[in-house]
Amino acid sequence: xxxxxxxxxxxxxxxxxxxxxxxxxxxxxxxxxxxxxxxxxxxxxxxxxxxxxxxxxxxxxxxxxxxxxxxxxxxxxxxxxxxxxxxxxxxxxxxxxxxxxxxxxxxxxxxxxxxxxxxxxxxxxxxxxxxxxxxxxxxxxxxxxxxxxxx
Amino acid sequence: xxxxxxxxxxxxxxxxxxxxxxxxxxxxxxxxxxxxxxxxxxxxxxxxxxxxxxxxxxxxxxxxxxxxxxxxxxxxxxxxxxxxxxxxxxxxxxxxxxxxxxxxxxxxxxxxxxxxxxxxxxxxxxxxxxxxxxxxxxxxxxxxxxxxxxxxxxxxxxxxxxxxxxxxxxxxxxxxxxxxxxxxxxxxxxxxxxxxxxxxxxxxxxxxxxxxxxxxxxxxxxxxxxxxxxxxxxxxxxxxxxxxxxxxxxxxxxxxxxxxxxxxxxxxxxxxxxxxxxxxxxxxxxxxxxxxxxxxxxxxxxxxxxxxxxxxxxxxxxxxxxxxx
Numbered sequence: 001x002x003x004x005x006x007x008x009x010x011x012x013x014x015x016x017x018x019x020x021x022x023x024x025x026x027x028x029x030x031x032x033x034x035x036x037x038x039x040x041x042x043x044x045x046x047x048x049x050x051x052x053x054x055x056x057x058x059x060x061x062x063x064x065x066x067x068x069x070x071x072x073x074x075x076x077x078x079x080x081x082x083x084x085x086x087x088x089x090x091x092x093x094x095x096x097x098x099x100x101x102x103x104x105x106x107x108x109x110x111x112x113x114x115x116x117x118x119x120x121x122x123x124x125x126x127x128x129x130x131x132x133x134x135x136x137x138x139x140x141x142x143x144x145x146x147x148x149x150x151x
Numbered sequence: 152x153x154x155x156x157x158x159x160x161x162x163x164x165x166x167x168x169x170x171x172x173x174x175x176x177x178x179x180x181x182x183x184x185x186x187x188x189x190x191x192x193x194x195x196x197x198x199x200x201x202x203x204x205x206x207x208x209x210x211x212x213x214x215x216x217x218x219x220x221x222x223x224x225x226x227x228x229x230x231x232x233x234x235x236x237x238x239x240x241x242x243x244x245x246x247x248x249x250x251x252x253x254x255x256x257x258x259x260x261x262x263x264x265x266x267x268x269x270x271x272x273x274x275x276x277x278x279x280x281x282x283x284x285x286x287x288x289x290x291x292x293x294x295x296x297x298x299x300x301x302x303x304x305x306x307x308x309x310x311x312x313x314x315x316x317x318x319x320x321x322x323x324x325x326x327x328x329x330x331x332x333x334x335x336x337x338x339x340x341x342x343x344x345x346x347x348x349x350x351x352x353x354x355x356x357x358x359x360x361x362x363x364x365x366x367x368x369x370x371x372x373x374x375x376x377x378x379x380x381x382x383x384x385x386x387x388x389x390x391x392x393x394x395x396x397x398x399x400x401x402x403x404x405x406x407x408x409x410x411x412x413x414x415x416x417x418x419x420x421x422x423x424x425x426x427x428x429x430x431x432x433x434x435x436x437x438x439x440x441x442x443x444x445x446x447x448x449x450x451x452x453x454x455x456x457x458x459x460x461x462x463x464x465x466x467x468x469x470x471x472x473x474x475x476x
Contacts, residue, residue, distance in 0.1 A: 048253070048258045126247065126446075129444075130248065131248075131375050131376070
């Protein structure tokens with residue numbers, strides 16, 4: 001069941017992703033009516049790209065540390081804007097066999113989030129054509145929920 | 152690697168000429184040292200090297216690939232292609248963007264196991280040499296790349312190709328594209344989708360994907376570059392040639408003047424995707440599929456299934472034509 005006041009906000013390794021959190025904070029202000037779940041999805045480097053398991057693990061650990069820092073920053077932004085700390089949760093998740101967009105959609109469905117909030121890095125049309133874009137993929141797949149793309 | 156004169160007679164027989172020195176090779180790491188007549192012993196199976204493969208791309212001069220050997224099966228004398236382990240990493244510029252690419256023998260070995268028995272893909276087995284290298288032994292496909300076949304069909308001009316062959320070519324391409332979708336659903340990407348990586352077997356009529364060892368870094372859509380490649384194959388199959396701004400300037404300058412940037416590929420900006428502007432008899436349904444690969448589109452295909460959902464019914468709007476060979 002989709003619950004309108006449950007918001008799923010995503011944060012990635014780019015500092016610009018925090019802009020979407022700032023926007024969310026300014027919209028929600030000190031409201032205590034919404035619950036915000038901050039999600040960051042990471043992908044393990046492929047063994048094809050890095051056959052050495054130790055180097056792969058080190059790369060994954062480094063990425064997780066970076067993303068955990070972003071999540072902590074994002075939580076702080078929302079709490080400082082007046083959201084009750086108990087209403088802001090954070091999660092660092094591994095994509096596993098999913099794409100990042102697929103993982104976000106899976107979490108949205110599981111949690112019944114009524115709104116997804118994403119930042120957009122200003123990916124050009126050509127980049128989107130060749131490499132895809134998480135925000136575009138989420139927009140195309142989203143059903144029964146709102147998607148805010150902040151650029 | 153040791154001299155093996157006891158193997159000379161059979162090696163000469165398979166090579167079709169008298170071999171001087173014959174060596175037995177159990178560790179293929181130093182593939183540059185391999186010579187014609189050398190016998191590879193891979194987990195008890197033997198193959199004699201008969202030459203080095205070359206790769207040509209779209210008419211460019213052929214380059215030797217010393218890590219890819221022509222070979223014959225020691226037991227039954229069947230023709231094989233043997234791909235030895237060669238790690239290569241490089242940046243490829245696609246649409247003005249640098250993409251880190253690399254060869255992954257393990258990826259190709261994984262896909263070979265996955266597609267075993269599926270004629271839509273090249274067939275082969277992976278053997279480990281004594282150094283643990285994943286040596287891929289492939290069945291040779293006797294035919295040539297699909298673009299040559301398409302060019303042959305178009306010798307009488309585009310209108311004849313459209314009337315007699317396009318539907319048949321697209322029916323076969325849909326099966327070939329569906330094979331790639333199947334691969335994606337199993338979590339693998341081809342990595343180097345281009346029209347000379349689809350080979351046609353004149354004996355069976357099968358069109359098969361070859362060469363799965365390319366890979367590239369993670370990206371938002373892991374299959375985006377494969378889809379981009381499919382768009383390029385489709386574009387060529389519909390036009391039966393490369394319709395670029397250069398070609399238009401030579402052949403149809405009247406049309407070139409009327410085109411807009413949105414009519415071209417966003418990645419290869421000289422490649423006209425809106426082919427209806429050159430071939431007005433193309434049905435809208437087919438041209439609209441091509442437009443999803445143009446700079447003017449609002450929505451790009453993200454999955455092969457999305458492409459096929461529009462391409463397959465578009466074939467019904469074409470003259471039924473003949474089956475592609």
